[in-house]
Amino acid sequence: MYNTISISTDARGVATLTLDRAEKHNAMSAEMMRELTEAAKALGTDNKVRVVVLTGAGKSFCAGGDLGWMKEQMAADPETRFVEARKLAEMLQALNTLPKPLIGRLQGNAFGGGVGMASVCDVAIGVESLTMGLTETKLGLIPATIGPYVLSRMGEAMARRVFMSARLFEAAEAVTLGLLAKAVPAEDLDAAVEAEVTPYLACAPEAVARAKALARRLGPRIDDAVIDHTISELVACWDGDEAKEGVGAFFEKRKAAWVQ
Template sequence: MFNTISLVTDIRGVATLTLYRAEKHNAMSGKMISELTDVARQINEDDAIRVVVLTGAGKSFCAGGDLAWMRAQMEADSETRFAEARKLAEMLQALNTLTKPLIGAVQGNAFGGGVGMISVCDVAIGVDHLKMGLTETKLGIIPATIGPYVLARMGEARARRVFMSARLFDAEEAVELGLLAKVVPADQLAESIEAEVVPYLSCAPGAVAAAKQLARDLGPKIDDSVIDHTIKSLVDRWQTEEAEEGIGAFFDRRKPRWQR
């Protein structure tokens, strides 16, 4: 039983994994991070599941990391900070290494960690009105644990256009950047996702899993050393005056001192 996500599987073996914190724009809390890690394990162990569709409840796909959770890490001791950052990194890797195809149905905006969630999908289709952005630097932090997946999806040259500036971009630019495969009107999203799902139902599940593993083996390496580096980078930023100022300003509903 999950509290922040849902998993529903149809008779064909198509599982829909929904981020279910609509009132918080599906921001990732500690509970959601834990539940996503658990559900990835459950999906891998369920032979009846052939394909997974990842989406969000409500207007937003995922607003990124829950800022209350981040603020708690900044106030915690060093051991707790590293433990929580590792949970986030391991959740992303669990989804990235899912043995089943993962298709993103991006029905709304995605910021920060939400862009990371799109980046671990094998393919993602978005609605034409959505906005995206790697907004971490506005808060004095950095897109650390999502970084390897964003860079793998976009490539360094394209990623550097948006990785540091916190600039928002639209769905069409998200296609250009490599985050989305296609953009469709909202009323066509389900049909477009179905078109991605159906071919897998004619494929041997073991061969699909092996081909996905091979693609990861041949692509950019995201191993323990890379993940450890991202964890340290995130924790280091949590401990800075800029992070304290940026996240504090968000909760105080004021501009951080660097905003012009």
């Protein structure tokens, strides 16, 4: 059914949604974005599913946007760029509004859009060895479509520590920043995730869904106007000279003009 993700559901109704492009460090292609959006809708309407665990196959949780997809955007016209950016925005919002608890199981590194994926989880648990980073500005881009979810999770003050600098940070700092609820040794990851899952199995599913919707309603506003603004900001970056230089430098394996 899916090419870039997989879903398995146990007898309790705990569904595991796995990013399944291990050879690409689970970088998000256009196909993965579409499949994740479809999966979120399917899981959200499946009455047998009580909890969803989001994880990745292989060494990385998610390396962010697929570089091939990104390169295609650099060559596309503005209208196509807008359509492609909306695919990413709609995927994130579909996961963010999933009417089931979404538990992040970060078994490896998360960069760029991978940080956004962690941010749409209700709780994210990561291994102590992982590294995270919002690396977009190194490429002349910005963390635009993921921005509302990152800011919602971290708060502005914490986000400004890492939102613009593209610096990498370890799991312990991710906990301090609020991206991860906790960081655990790799051998304890499954037990830590299970500890987050189990309480929901004693809760009324509809009440959980309504409580989650209420929390979103009372939290920072992420509506169509906010999402459209983030899409416009990303497209504007793709149209700019810095993105051409930054993405070009990455593929040519050289330093961008601004690197000192």
